[in-house]
Amino acid sequence: MLGVCYYPEHWPEDWWAEDARRMREVGISFVRIAEFAWSRIEPEPGRFDWGWLDRAIDTLGAAGLKVVMCTPTATPPKWLVDRHPDILPVDEHGRVRGFGSRRHTSFSSRTWLRESARITEEVARRYGSHDAVAGWQTDNEFGCHDTVLSYGPEDVAAFRDWLRHRYQTPGVLNEAWGSVFWSMEVAGFGEIDAPVAAVTETNPAARLDYWRFASDQVAAYNRMQVGIIRQHSPGRFVTHNFMGFFQDFDHWPLGEDLDIASWDSYPLGALEKIAADDAERVRWARTSHPDLAPFNHDLYRAVGRGRWWVMEQQPGPVNWADWNPVPKPGMVRLWSWEALAHGAEVVSYFRWRQAPFAQEQMHAGLNRPDRKLSPGGAEATQVGEELARTGALPATAKAPVALVFDYETAWFHRIQPQGQDFRYAELAFRWYGAIRRLGLDVDMVRPGASLAGYRAVVVPSLAHVSEAAAQAFAASDAALLFGPRSGAKTRDFRIPDGLPPGALRHLLPLQVIQVASLRPGLTEPVTGGGLSGTVQRWREWLETDLPALARFADGTPALVGDKGRFYLAGWPDEALLHGVVADLLGRVAGLPLTELPDEVRLRRRGDLTFAFNYGDTEWTAPVPDTGRYLLGGPVVAPQGVACWRTA
Amino acid sequence: MLGVCYYPEHWPEDWWAEDARRMREVGISFVRIAEFAWSRIEPEPGRFDWGWLDRAIDTLGAAGLKVVMCTPTATPPKWLVDRHPDILPVDEHGRVRGFGSRRHTSFSSRTWLRESARITEEVARRYGSHDAVAGWQTDNEFGCHDTVLSYGPEDVAAFRDWLRHRYQTPGVLNEAWGSVFWSMEVAGFGEIDAPVAAVTETNPAARLDYWRFASDQVAAYNRMQVGIIRQHSPGRFVTHNFMGFFQDFDHWPLGEDLDIASWDSYPLGALEKIAADDAERVRWARTSHPDLAPFNHDLYRAVGRGRWWVMEQQPGPVNWADWNPVPKPGMVRLWSWEALAHGAEVVSYFRWRQAPFAQEQMHAGLNRPDRKLSPGGAEATQVGEELARTGALPATAKAPVALVFDYETAWFHRIQPQGQDFRYAELAFRWYGAIRRLGLDVDMVRPGASLAGYRAVVVPSLAHVSEAAAQAFAASDAALLFGPRSGAKTRDFRIPDGLPPGALRHLLPLQVIQVASLRPGLTEPVTGGGLSGTVQRWREWLETDLPALARFADGTPALVGDKGRFYLAGWPDEALLHGVVADLLGRVAGLPLTELPDEVRLRRRGDLTFAFNYGDTEWTAPVPDTGRYLLGGPVVAPQGVACWRTA
């Protein structure tokens, strides 16, 4: 199904009914509203103006649309900030981050928690039982604009409490952090500062704990809102709209408090951030990389325990990347179907109509500011029509391959990259893409979750292997592949006794005795076992009796393992990664592989197989029988989509 | 005529008379003094030491030199700052910008305004009627070192007053700014902050208004000084020395308060900042780009309504760019004649003698620190001799082509570049150069000014088309060419109703329905109408019934128009720009074109034509009759100048 984000407060009231009618024409079922409307809902402290919002919801409902209602806590109004400047966040240099945009709040401000609960309750009470309200979104894009981490006095006070709870005594903390190093020991929790603004780098264990603490604060904040909403709005779902490639807080526990996960999919804007270099940014500028949105689709399907939406789908050029190209014709449709193929319940476009004012005026909508459909709007309409023809889509099945994705690992490697380009998100993205290039579907899995039912499991890196994770690996009979720096740390950011891979040594008896980070231009060739390629960015030296499937030029092992469990001692280039993954999935796990071009991907949903062509040349699908096609046919044009029924 | 900047306070008094005598030998008529001399004029609060300055001016006057006297407000002394720290500016992070260099003042500080008026009046009273004083310069390089925008409490208070005056009520402001977006609405002007230091980008309309406000403060400050000077110094001109490629305040209104505009021409140092890339910086390192100084000459001729000087002419290497090469031999002479060719009344060198101390000790002068002429001094002497031979130069005539240049457009595009390399000043510079490469003279024109008498008018970009500007375009029968993002915004930084080009749609019935910014490496080919090339950085999609002269590869129009009015839907590369401009000026406007090499430019002054050769090879002028040459002859050597009488 389709949805859209709508801001009735941005438009004359006499446009609303027409907007609602035209939404239905596009094929839209859900409308998300009000996440930035606090100044209109409560124009003065304690004075609420519900009239306009009542009428907006009624208008939408009368048109047969379902409303996703939001709490407006991403944009507290000026009067609140002026009365309570203590809600403002503080950056790592001690500077207050002020009013003037959004997310100007700290998750640890007690005033802010009180005010958030108050406005949440007001909105939830008002609309919790409204017939048109189908569900709720808490806040908007937690953490956007680097707002997970704040360093003001209330943040530090809350951190101290968090540490007291975790460590009980300063001695335990000193021991866990290794505070004896550089005389950093404390005699009480009150001596702890935020791990910033020191002369040089601060203790990595302290930084990791600060990240864990901040992540917990986000989860607690969301849980507070969810609790209030559930109390006042029985029978409605609650979601939150996460962001792509965002690891500043741990999404796994927060997802457990939601009914549905959702995320905001901006394939072109996000490409600017994730690509390895400018050549890659140029290559995929107008389509995005074919693994970029899917990586996040599969991740949020897991965060939502199967239930997920795209809450904001890019409908044309955006405004916030360094450069903002126009998607190639067909891409808005392609991205929409791709989300559905990966199991999305709803694809909701951001936004109904491009705003002609304020910060996002250069962000396209389904409609232009002059109330005509934009090119993206026309493509969304096509999707709506196609969806009407195809009818309800089948349920998503478990994929044959799992990829273990871990937020803490992102923090570990950001705190201690050891080489400037060791980026966990990119590593996971490349491994994910290598599997998809072989025509297979992937499930993302939280470390420690059961791996039952998977034929193969890849772990691009898992800095700390918890007891639960180790047990899940041990219990699995899947082909297992671990990447560099797996098991490299304990929970307390220490090198494990017995060296890395720490807790994995029961599975993989080896020791990482030495590591190198490699600046651009340095690579180390790897050969053996039919593989060839190099490692770049990162190399490890292993001591082990495990068989070596491939070796470095100096003879030390690069890929080791047996009994279906393998360890890769570096960051592989594309050729090596492809070879290693193909060997794992094909030879070891016995999965059927389909070598796809760089620009083409397949994805199954129930008995349907979808194909997506990101390239400039046609691709011919392996199923010639046109009768089996629900969308397109065997020849998939550039930016085209095909969908056929699996025999 | 020639001039020079002189600092008697930097040298032993017994050098002054000799300096004055040697200035005359070089051919100098005007001497600018005292713009940084406050600590010598008023060594303690209220105690003035006029003696040395009296003697300096008398000495210069006795030698037959005319003095351009300055107000010393660019460098308030330490005692003033210590007594009144409230005069100091504040940066966007809230940090006070302290004493220790220059321009450590805020244009909104009431103390500073009072102290400025006081010292201006003291100086103007003392020297207003001195025989040797021919004119005045207010302050020095307004805005240098990012000092237009300041963010302290007095700045914000003055901004609030400015907003009160402009909008009358907060409701009008909220509507104009689109403050409903992200709940940014205010209930009173006292809730307005400076649009900085928020969590992410602030409202573009607020930022534009802050820039307008700050620009108005500069103009008011200058007007205050001009008023005091005129009161005490009847019959003398007043000027200000602007900077090249500087758009932080609007020079058009400030110019109206002056008798003469002047600017400080540093062709090599400025190249470092304006060039598109390092290759261009290397290519022109020792000559500068042949359009760089001329662009500013033509601009300041317009700002001064025909009367203008070069107040500071680079005489050799400078000290303030990232790298500071030595100009090729001949360039100081070439630059001097070039300024005169573009209509300068006076070319004044900075400075008489290189100071051996303090911040600018690596900045060349006409003399070396050891009192001998520098290489640049020798070239200036040659210019003086040549000027003595040529006698008074004829008046500058109106050019056939006008280029509309707009400071607000620079602010619009800096606030909302949408692509990181959309730089208005560079765009205007490239368009200007394309006309000059065809051998034509250019006048710069303020938007809204009459276009009568021009055969062609180019508008590289004009973000907001005011009513006056629209009327001037409509009233013109010149060939008109508009560039990308023209008419893209309303006065209040909104997308116009009916989409861009807004008010231009009466002239050019089209709609810009979509835009793309293109990162380096992305280009879009354009063909048709004999044109070929690409757009880069920026592309637009037009909907229009106007004829398309050239199209993009997807068939959408790239250059449209008829009846002599055209719109170019992107940032053209050099080939496309050359073709479009040549077609407009030649075919449409019927002007005679002279295709010049990259390195050669022509310029007329009355019945004289000048040629300037920036290149490494000889260039042969089209006039073989050596009898018509006032300078040089038909063969113009590298770094050479020629001047002939037009038949």
Add this chain to the structure above:
Amino acid sequence: MLGVCYYPEHWPEDWWAEDARRMREVGISFVRIAEFAWSRIEPEPGRFDWGWLDRAIDTLGAAGLKVVMCTPTATPPKWLVDRHPDILPVDEHGRVRGFGSRRHTSFSSRTWLRESARITEEVARRYGSHDAVAGWQTDNEFGCHDTVLSYGPEDVAAFRDWLRHRYQTPGVLNEAWGSVFWSMEVAGFGEIDAPVAAVTETNPAARLDYWRFASDQVAAYNRMQVGIIRQHSPGRFVTHNFMGFFQDFDHWPLGEDLDIASWDSYPLGALEKIAADDAERVRWARTSHPDLAPFNHDLYRAVGRGRWWVMEQQPGPVNWADWNPVPKPGMVRLWSWEALAHGAEVVSYFRWRQAPFAQEQMHAGLNRPDRKLSPGGAEATQVGEELARTGALPATAKAPVALVFDYETAWFHRIQPQGQDFRYAELAFRWYGAIRRLGLDVDMVRPGASLAGYRAVVVPSLAHVSEAAAQAFAASDAALLFGPRSGAKTRDFRIPDGLPPGALRHLLPLQVIQVASLRPGLTEPVTGGGLSGTVQRWREWLETDLPALARFADGTPALVGDKGRFYLAGWPDEALLHGVVADLLGRVAGLPLTELPDEVRLRRRGDLTFAFNYGDTEWTAPVPDTGRYLLGGPVVAPQGVACWRTA
């Protein structure tokens, strides 16, 4: 001899004896301890816990090891900072640099001076006469993490006192600094601020004096500690561990207060900082550049007046560079022997065992965290065995060539680079390497020190030539070569009367009348005298009657001189530098030259000659008689070392 850095406080006490025993096995004689142990020595204000440290020293001593004891002042504990926040340093933006890492102190804080004296005295009293204590190290790496310069109120107050002492009256200061420029004059020392945080650059003379002041503060701080130690620990040496390529304070005077100089040698990490470009960083990534450690060895040999150690020798990959590769096998041994060849008394590895916790957990040690020898540990063991075989090494003789190295010149050129890539340390490094490529040994010399006994002296640049330096040059009969910007400034950061090279004009009658800085891509060819090459980065124009040995393309002299004294008017590329230096050392000074490959270096110690091969191919030494080899033989393998007795 060998040493090691050890942190008993990081390990269980029951490991200590075993560690000590294994140190002896590796061949270690000295153990440095306790420089970061304040929080264990004095866990609460005034309560000392000596027991553990007594036992640690006793354990080491019992194993036959000698202890280098440290003052723990690089890491004051949290309780001290919380009680005395006035000890914290302040950055140039006015932000306090807080607790959480190390060196969080200002050298001008009176509280800090008092506390430093107190803890130094406590430690010195406790262990000054301990049998196992052979010597002392003051503090640790003065200035690390940009801690020489601090800008808090106490820093400014101390600076004012320093200025009062230097200039006596504000008038003298104003004159020396050229404060009349930009009205920067002051009426009293109390008006002086730190030369930071102004609107644009501050007075270079003020900045230079701030650097001198700060450098003096470091020296005074060290002297205070040395005095206390000498009082309580008769007969023991005192050293400090300096850093490589670090010029933030003047090491020459500080070295005079020490018995032995020592430095911390991290060839790979330092390469990341000193290399000219990424290509050079890639080329030498796993060996470092063959002149990098030697340059510092020779410098610290001079700072220690002949006596010096490597206090921290890189034993494997480190953690603190942007990328941290693993040294090629053999390099730890090579670096160790190289230090000994340059005259080191002791090579002490950092650290005994890699810490599995806190900031430096990715820094290798001689042992892995699991208590096994690391690859570097195995190489150190080999060095220990080899040393046992070779026995005591002969004394280091005076080298034939001297290089004058000056810390103030580094400050001059950093304050006023004039071109962004004019880096004094790199210039000196290249000149040093040009001599070593010719097979010769080099001594570093402080400006003003006697040059007697040298056959050739090179001065890559010497911004201010003091009277003492000028006399030393005049008194020398060595071949003398001066590089660009020598004599360019007076002591007060002014251009000398009569122009550069100022005081050198008695030796070299020439004037530098003009200079250019050249951005990358700009070069100026130089030919003549059998030389060919270019200058890059920097070029000067000379006026002189001296013979020109080589000229620029425009005919102006590039290399001038006679009577064995020469001046090079630019920054030479590799070819030109090689030619100029070979001509000076060979033709002029008559020294025997050995052209070495890029990757090979020789070094003599007494009657021993060492060869070091940094390359990938074998090198054959000129001495075929294998009987003369103490280490290796005539064929030196990649990463190999050879040592033979000079005939």
